[in-house]
Amino acid sequence: MTTTFLVAVDGSEGSLRAASFAAERAKAGKAKIVLAYVIEWSPYSFHTPEELAERHKRREEEIERAHSRVLDPVFKSLKDKGVDVETVVHHGHPSETLAEIATNKGAAQIFIGRKGESRITALLFGSVAGTLVQTSPVPVTVVP
Amino acid sequence: MKRIFLSALILVLMSVSAYAGFDETINTATAPIAKWFGKVVFFKIPIGDAALPLVVLWLVVGGVFFTFYMGFINIRGFKHAIELVRGDYSNPKDAGEVSHFQALATAVSGTVGIGNIGGVAVAVTVGGPGATFWLIMAGFLGMSTKFVECTLGVKYRNENPDGSVSGGPMYYLRKGFSERGMEGFGKFVGAFYAIGIFLGALGIGNMFQSNQAFVQFVNVTGGTQESWFADKGWLFGIVMALIVGSVIIGGIKSIAKVTEKVVPFMAIFYCAFALIVIFMNYDAIPQAIENIFTGALTGEGVVGGALGALIIGFQRAVFSNEAGIGSASIAHSAVRTSEPVTEGVVSLLEPFIDTIVICTITALVIGTASVAEPGFALVGQQGIAMTSAAFEREISWFPIPLAFAAMLFAFSTMISWSYYGLKGWTYLFGESLVMDRLYKAIFCCFVALGCMVQLGPILDISDAFVFLICVPNILGLYVLGPIVKKEMNSYFARVKSGEIKKYQHS
Numbered sequence: 001m002t003t004t005f006l007v008a009v010d011g012s013e014g015s016l017r018a019a020s021f022a023a024e025r026a027k028a029g030k031a032k033i034v035l036a037y038v039i040e041w042s043p044y045s046f047h048t049p050e051e052l053a054e055r056h057k058r059r060e061e062e063i064e065r066a067h068s069r070v071l072d073p074v075f076k077s078l079k080d081k082g083v084d085v086e087t088v089v090h091h092g093h094p095s096e097t098l099a100e101i102a103t104n105k106g107a108a109q110i111f112i113g114r115k116g117e118s119r120i121t122a123l124l125f126g127s128v129a130g131t132l133v134q135t136s137p138v139p140v141t142v143v144p
Numbered sequence: 145m146k147r148i149f150l151s152a153l154i155l156v157l158m159s160v161s162a163y164a165g166f167d168e169t170i171n172t173a174t175a176p177i178a179k180w181f182g183k184v185v186f187f188k189i190p191i192g193d194a195a196l197p198l199v200v201l202w203l204v205v206g207g208v209f210f211t212f213y214m215g216f217i218n219i220r221g222f223k224h225a226i227e228l229v230r231g232d233y234s235n236p237k238d239a240g241e242v243s244h245f246q247a248l249a250t251a252v253s254g255t256v257g258i259g260n261i262g263g264v265a266v267a268v269t270v271g272g273p274g275a276t277f278w279l280i281m282a283g284f285l286g287m288s289t290k291f292v293e294c295t296l297g298v299k300y301r302n303e304n305p306d307g308s309v310s311g312g313p314m315y316y317l318r319k320g321f322s323e324r325g326m327e328g329f330g331k332f333v334g335a336f337y338a339i340g341i342f343l344g345a346l347g348i349g350n351m352f353q354s355n356q357a358f359v360q361f362v363n364v365t366g367g368t369q370e371s372w373f374a375d376k377g378w379l380f381g382i383v384m385a386l387i388v389g390s391v392i393i394g395g396i397k398s399i400a401k402v403t404e405k406v407v408p409f410m411a412i413f414y415c416a417f418a419l420i421v422i423f424m425n426y427d428a429i430p431q432a433i434e435n436i437f438t439g440a441l442t443g444e445g446v447v448g449g450a451l452g453a454l455i456i457g458f459q460r461a462v463f464s465n466e467a468g469i470g471s472a473s474i475a476h477s478a479v480r481t482s483e484p485v486t487e488g489v490v491s492l493l494e495p496f497i498d499t500i501v502i503c504t505i506t507a508l509v510i511g512t513a514s515v516a517e518p519g520f521a522l523v524g525q526q527g528i529a530m531t532s533a534a535f536e537r538e539i540s541w542f543p544i545p546l547a548f549a550a551m552l553f554a555f556s557t558m559i560s561w562s563y564y565g566l567k568g569w570t571y572l573f574g575e576s577l578v579m580d581r582l583y584k585a586i587f588c589c590f591v592a593l594g595c596m597v598q599l600g601p602i603l604d605i606s607d608a609f610v611f612l613i614c615v616p617n618i619l620g621l622y623v624l625g626p627i628v629k630k631e632m633n634s635y636f637a638r639v640k641s642g643e644i645k646k647y648q649h650s
Contacts, residue, residue: 039240041239043231043239043243043245043246044245044246045246046246046249046250046253046405046407046408047242047246047250048250048391048560048563049250049474049475049560049563049564050392050563050566052242052246052247052250052475052478052479053308053310053478053563054307055241055242055478055480056241056242056307056308056309056480057306057307059241060307062240063240090239091239091240092236092239092240097239100236
């Protein structure tokens with residue numbers, strides 16, 4: 001069975017660095033890569049009835065956009081490097097959902113980029129990488 | 145586009161406010177129609193001293209029937225409803241779709257409104273403390289009616305080619321009757337319902353709300369004598385119309401987001417303070433509760449006795465939780481679920497929260513206040529002002545946050561109803577951008593109108609329409625009831641056998 005690496009991608013510089021870093025490791029260890037994009041979403045948020053009626057449509061659009069704008073370019077560049085890649089888009093709480101995807105895909109490791117937030121912003125808005133390190137079921141590599 | 149609409153709207157409203165006596169013109173023109181129409185819809189059978197409106201009887205019989213026919217789903221389904229809302233049965237693959245919680249929260253913000261604060265006071269004033277008991281009973285029975293309505297809403301909804309959904313009684317009435325070979329009749333009642341919900345949306349879902357918000361605003365800014373705003377209904381109305389318009393036409397989601405977030409907290413905040421006020425009068429609690437029960441059975445001091453109290457209690461409960469009207473099934477049909485029954489089960493929490501919890505708490509606030517201070521109910525306060533006064537006895541500054549809460553409730557109710565009315569409108573005229581904008585512009589005009597005119601006759605017409613659409617709606621529920629029962633039994637059997645499982649959530 002081949003090893004699977006999960007890479008969290010959000011289109012940021014850091015996540016691109018994480019993807020190329022993971023690609024090198026994957027090539028060396030003949031591992032497969034799963035690129036995951038999480039659309040932030042809570043089942044407990046509130047909406048107007050009109051938003052509810054359009055939700056399904058919006059969700060499809062969000063997934064479509066995540067693929068075309070964020071994941072596809074990374075997917076292509078990794079494919080060109082000769083790595084076996086797969087993409088996943090999921091709605092949910094970012095760090096929790098990444099941990100879930102890692103479990104479902106049987107990933108051996110998670111790679112995530114660092115945004116380099118200051119302590120204040122991390123405190124106020126939380127840091128996905130920081131939370132993931134604390135909660136992930138598998139080892140996490142934070143790429144600077 | 146929207147700028148043109150808004151400026152046109154302002155122009156129209158300006159000229160309206162300039163025209164003195166506008167109120168009276170409308171009132172005198174509509175009064176005879178309202179009177180006749182009200183007489184027809186609220187046709188009363190005299191029983192002793194009490195007069196029982198047939199339409200209320202129709203709703204009560206419907207509630208009782210569905211409670212028995214569905215095997216007390218309102219009790220049986222309660223625990224399962226909470227599990228569904230908690231997301232125990234939600235497939236993680238569907239993350240990002242409308243959750244049960246969201247559909248419930250939206251429908252609840254549509255029903256929790258002025259009725260929960262002011263309507264209860266009206267019930268207690270007219271029907272005595274005993275009306276509270278019947279209010280709770282009506283809430284309990286309404287849970288079953290809502291279950292049937294919302295299950296059907298999901299089952300017979302339309303999935304539009306663009307991926308959005310349209311559902312509600314007009315759809316299940318048309319399709320349901322057609323399935324039974326009554327295509328013509330189905331078309332007729334579907335269209336009839338659509339017209340009714342449209343008119344209802346302009347009245348109790350709109351003018352009544354903006355009017356009551358204005359009344360409360362004037363009260364806290366100094367009362368009708370002192371407040372600078374007392375004769376500036378048009379100004380308040382235009383501001384309100386602009387805010388509503390910016391959300392529904394301008395698509396300024398942030399305002400709606402804020403309201404939808406604040407409303408649940410307001411409801412909790414309201415209940416918390418109400419409980420504090422009730423316990424500040426703790427001496428009066430046993431007496432207040434006793435009054436509710438004795439009043440329910442004897443109807444002491446109420447016109448028509450116990451039956452009078454019952455009628456008032458039921459009528460107000462329907463106004464508040466909308467069970468039997470079918471409006472909530474429009475909001476609930478947006479949920480993505482393969483099992484329509486789940487949405488029905490979730491919706492039974494709505495009359496529970498709205499009527500059994502919030503209305504009862506309001507009734508107790510007033511009830512304990514009138515026990516602690518005999519004659520409290522007789523000082524001439526009415527509706528929301530009475531509830532406000534009951535709070536003020538214990539917490540002197542409370543009328544201000546209460547007014548704020550009332551305005552927010554009114555606002556969120558208007559947003560929800562604007563959608564219900566829109567669905568009626570698009571059912572009749574088709575889903576197009578022009579029709580959508582035209583409806584919304586009309587809706588905004590009525591928001592402003594609500595603060596300007598004396599409501600009397602116009603509101604009576606709208607009220608009558610809302611009750612009138614209960615007739616075809618519940619008729620449809622009877623016809624389609626067996627389908628719901630079959631689905632319900634099959635669903636619960638599969639839950640029991642383990643075919644429908646809870647998902648493991650980390």
